Amino acid sequence: MYLGPVPQKSETADGAADPRERLVVIGNGMAGCRAVEEILERDPARYRITIFGAEPRVNYNRIMLSPVLAGEKSFEEIVLNDERWYASNNIELIAGDPVLEIDRDEKLVRAKSGLSRGYDKLIFATGSDPFIIPVPGRDLPGVVTFRDLDDVNAMLDAAEGGGRAVVIGGGLLGLEAAYGLSLRGMDVTVLHLMPTLMERQLDEAAGWLLKHELESRGLTILTQADTAEITGEHRVEGVLLKDGREMPADLVVMAVGIKPNTALAIDAGLETGRGIKVDDHMATSDPVIFAVGECVEHRGACYGLVAPLFEMCRSLAEGLTKEPVPYSGSVTSTKLKVSGIDVFSAGDFSGSADSDDIVLRDASRGVYKRLVIQEGKLIGAVLYGDTSDGNWYFDLLKRGEDVTPMRDFLIFGQAFADGGGGTDPSQAVAALSDSAEICGCNGVSKGRIVAAISEGAATLDAVRATTKASASCGSCTGQVECLLKATLGDEYAGERAVKTMCKCTSFTHDDVRKLILEKEFKELPQVMQELHWATPDGCSSCRPALNYYLLCAWPGEYVDDQQSRFVNERMHANIQKDGTYSVVPRMWGGITNPRELRAIADAVEKYNAPMVKVTGGQRIDIFGIKKEDLPAVWADLNAAGMVSGHAYGKALRTVKTCVGSEWCRFGTQDSTGLGVKIEQMTWGSWMPHKFKIAVSGCPRNCAEATIKDFGIVCVDSGYELHVGGNGGMKVRVTDLLCKVESEEEVLHYCAAFIQLYREEGRYLERTAPWIERVGVDYLEQRIVKDEPGRDALAERFHYSQLFSQKDPWAERAQGADRHHHSHMAEVRPMVHA
Amino acid sequence: MNMTFIPPEWLDLGLVSDIPLRGARSVPVAGGEEIAVFRTGDDRVYALLNRCPHKGGPLSQGIVHGDKVACPLHDWKISLVTGEAAAPDKGCVPTIPVKVVAGRIFIFRAAVIRQAA
Secondary structure (H helix, E strand, O other), rough: OOOOOOOOOHHHHHHHHHOOOEEEOOOHHHHHHHHHHHHHOOOOOOOOOOEOOOOOOEEHHHHHHHHHHHOOHHHHHHHOOOHHHHHHHHOOOEEEEEEEEOOOOEEEEEEOOOOOOOOOOOOOOOOOEOOOOOOOOOOOEEEOOOOHHHHHHHHHHHHHOEEEEEEEOOHHHHHHHHHHHHHOEEEEEEEOOOOOOOOOOHHHHHHHHHHHHHHOOOOOOOOOOOEEEOOOOOOOEEEEOOOOOEEEEOOOEOOOOEEEEOHHHHOOOOOOOEEEEEOOEEEEOOEEEEEOHHHEEEEEOOOHHHHHHHHHHHHHHHHOOOOOOOOOOOOOOOEEEEEOOOOEEEEEOOOOOOOOOEEEEEHHEEEEEEEEEEOOEEEEEEEEOOOHHHHHHHHHHHHOOOHHHHHHHHHHOOOHHHOOOOOOOOHHHHHOOOOEEOOOOOOOHHHHHHHHOOOOOHHHHHHHHHHHOOOOOOOOHHHOOOHHHHHHHHHHHOOOOOOOOOOOOOOOOOHHHHHHHOOOOOHHHHHHHOOOOOOOOOOHHHHHHHHHHHHHOOOOOOOHHHHOOOOOHHHHEEEEEOOEEOOEEHHHOOOOHHHHHHHHHHHHHHHHOOOOEEEOOOOEEEEEEEOOOOOHHHHHHHHOOOOEOOOOOOEEEEEEOOOOOHHHOOOOOHHHHHHHHHHHHHOOEEEOOOEEEEEOOOOOOOHHHHHEEEEEEEEEEEEEEEEOOOOOOOOOEEEEEEOOOHHHHHHHHHHHHHHHHHHOOOOOOOHHHHHHOOOOHHHHHHHOHHHHHHHHHHHHHHHHHHHHHHOHHHHOOOOOOOHHHHOOOOOOOOOOO | OOOOOOOOOEEEEEHHHHOOOOOEEEEOOOOOOEEEEOOOOOOEEEEEEEOOOOOOOHHHHHEEEOOOOOOOOOOOEEEEEOOOOOOOOOOEOOEEOEEEEEEEEEEEHHHHHHHHH
């Protein structure tokens, strides 16, 4: 459709015929037309109005382009003002003819065709332009943006042939484009620079839910993907990332953001910052020129959403027709327009000093809600999965009302807060009918639970065992406990005796591990979401534990989260009280040689290490290394053939040996040789806690094998295997597990034992308390008597070792994770720049 | 022309994305005490002196969770917002005013000088 430029009478003739003030609007988009509508509503006859539009069509609802792309709406359905509207309001529309120049002295606007209009009042509604990332290939045919109907048509043309689309940008617009293209039959990959989708609107938890929902609908989503180049000879063929990954593409959509369109305003000499600067009455630095919408910078803020634009237009129209009503900025909310995915965010959900979070997670419904409260007022909200109360929260937020009286119920939504305000949750449960469902996962009614309690199920665990209520997702645990209290009164013993993992969850370590396997949770935010974590991102106690459990459950699949590692494991060295680190290279079985010793001596001198000490585990420890120097120290040690000794890890530490039959007159077996073999099999494996091994060549036990987690005492007829020893705070002598005849068996039993501990020991539980908890008989059953079980354990151990036996020092020495070792910047505050 | 003007009272430390989510980086100060700059899981940025009020542990090496950091030496939980240790521990580390403009982190120069003096 093409409209205008409409033939016009000449300026002077027109002016003479009509004495009204001339109002010219540059921009026929949502802001320009809305401003005109608002003015007409207040004073329909006040101005002679001309609207210039760069696009050759009438005004349409730009935010509904996504449903057009997705095929859910037609262009006709999103038209806001058709030709009749312009005609009946006597508005002159000059469409398809962009304005190129403004003569402020003459008060004249000139368009590309040469057409000009004089003005008494001028409104800029030039909107914004898509931001084009400055990479090679950005101009290739097949690279499009997502801004207007022409872009949508270009995408639809490309989608007709199917093929592959890459959308750069995982914000609101990019995701809507990606979803639309996938519905149109394209194979879509989204590249997002940040770790979290829509990070400006969503927190990590909601971003994660969104990512998974989109992935389940067939989209491929790569986060932390930084585009280096768009490749292709004559048209786009692919996208190359800075990390070297490359994906083929028949269509590339750039949706990384927008920038206010200020070019014309700058040419006209108006004051601009990021956008065209306006005061509270939408006036620019020229008092007869105004600006509204996305092109505007007001009190330092630029907006890319529709609600602020409407508010600006109202304020402008008041000022141009009646009494000025100042615009004081907007609080914004966002909704994602992808069918079936409900996402809402409003206000400041990143919070600030003294703000509190209220978090609700309902895994079975896929719901996540987070409210941010400060000084009794709601200041931000993120809703995922159930956005029905979004408008109510947004209203509370904008009104700045004190929500303290309904704070306890706020998260449950308007219906609950209005109806239930002031009651306590146990009364709410008591008021339910017997047929009301308490446990949605297992379909257990209140009546069934109360009956079970009356029949003797006096604890939460007993209720879980008899009815299955609260035994799955756990979200009804609070209600079940209320029923226990209500039914048993004072007889109810209270909370469960088993300790939860930490304050962030009501689940125990064992529950969490079981659920990770059963429900195939493979990411940290997923565990927290599905298991109703009470904090947005856990604490220093649960994060390392979860990281380990995931690592153990899904070797080769789970990607280690460095930020959930305790400092020593993140830095691959041991932090000391002064903040420096100590470095312990691996010496297999405690054996070293001149080359290694020279390299250690050289490193000590080169990096001014103030102390070198021999450890209890038969290693050499270099103290006082600064974190910046660690990679260089490691590079030097690597060069002499040494690798990380993992003296810092919840991992296999050392295999301590005596000299054995090779040298010792009492030695019965080659204990050093066996120690080296064991260490080569077990190094690098992550465990619930540190793990020490020793091999003694005879019962004199010089390697102190009977206070190790796994100790081997060689005897004439074979090898005694001892487990669960500890020489630490609470000394514990090992239990004898069994006796075997060959080195192969030692290695096999050792692998099986370690794997059982890895899978069943709780995080930070050494083997000694673990064995006291489960009993030696249990270990004997699992490892000695159950041969297929033993084989399976050993096999799982060896499989997991495939992924863990990489020297972390070599990776760091070669530059990996450099940010852990370098300063961010150095400042010299006393010197003026 | 479109650059946002930053008064020299604020010192540029680099990009927010130079700090991993739920991570921290250290910033030595010539003639003063080292600063730790933190980035939380929901992308807020804070700065404290890089020194736990307990035994001086480098807070930049701790685990960042919510708006706290756990000191790497003895697991004291320090508020990134106020610098206060969480109960039952008692102590406070000075906070440094920070602002983020166009994805870059700036710290308040005068505050750094006060620490240096």
